[in-house]
Amino acid sequence: MDWALQDLIDKQAIREVVLTYCRGIDRLDFDLVRSAYHPDAIDHHTGFDGNIDEYIAWVTPKLSAIGGTMHHIGNHLVELHGDHAISEAYSMSTHWGGPEGIGMINFTSGARFIDHMERRNGRWAIKERWAVREWTRSDEGRFVNPEGPGPRGRRDASDPLSALRSSLE
Template identity: 30%
Template sequence: MSTSITPEKLAELDNLLDRQQVLDCLVRFSRGMDRFDRELFLSAFHADATIAAGPFVGGPADLYDWASELHGQGQSATHHNLLNHTCDIEGDVAHTETYYLFVGRNRDDSNWIAGGRYLDRLERRDGRWRIALRTNAIEWSGTAPTMPIPYAEVPDIHLNGTPARGKDDPSYRRPLTNQRKTHIPD
């Protein structure tokens, strides 16, 4: 079995690395919005990017301000889930289609869900992939019945951290550790 890397394999590896960097960029957008992390959110966009999302058309900083106010006033939690993803790369330009499922826990305890696709043009500038143009194809929306959040009554449920919309969320903790005692329910 040969272990030599052919030029074709190198090109394929380069393409896979680019695709992963593109996907990482899209995840930074979603996580930045859900955690209200402005710096992370903005790192997904070139400063001169244009975004068309619902009634909003403008740049990334204005989008963050508008969306964080909308989500902050209307919802106590949001999840911008990324699903099916296609990515066509030609040189320093990538065109992607990424299906999404948005879920928001509204402040009145109802749940709003919506689905659609992010259609993005990303550009690699100075070696970094970022969104240069985004349009949002919203394809459906609705509400889901409300139920209590599971296990809220467990006394030590938040010892490992309480979900938060900011850098005090446990996902930012390094190293991540467990503070809860071993317990196997009956």
């Protein structure tokens, strides 16, 4: 296969790892989150440093206590180095809802996911991640209820994505 085509295939696979992580976090699908990492991966988030199992144990109660999150990936640059790669993806994520007293809720933050990706047995995944928080702003008092009935995101099997997937299986 032509090397330029293989580079494109590898870069796309790496981008899908980052997007898989975002979908998993936003849908509270921690098996999906885990699939974005190698089993011995390390994660560094604001307030956390540890392995993937520790990260999931740390983040699950935080995300389960709030109404939802939505991660958007913007600029994404991938540098290939054989079976290793550097992935830098800009992210803006919004967190909303939840009870008082659980810490910061209703906020948006800008961050960069700086990932050491590694290809093992033909599969790209995160070997080490630095979630570099660049800024955070409070959105308290800015959220409003939807203007009318319609589809709503859910963090379980009743989400429209899950329903569509089930209909096609």
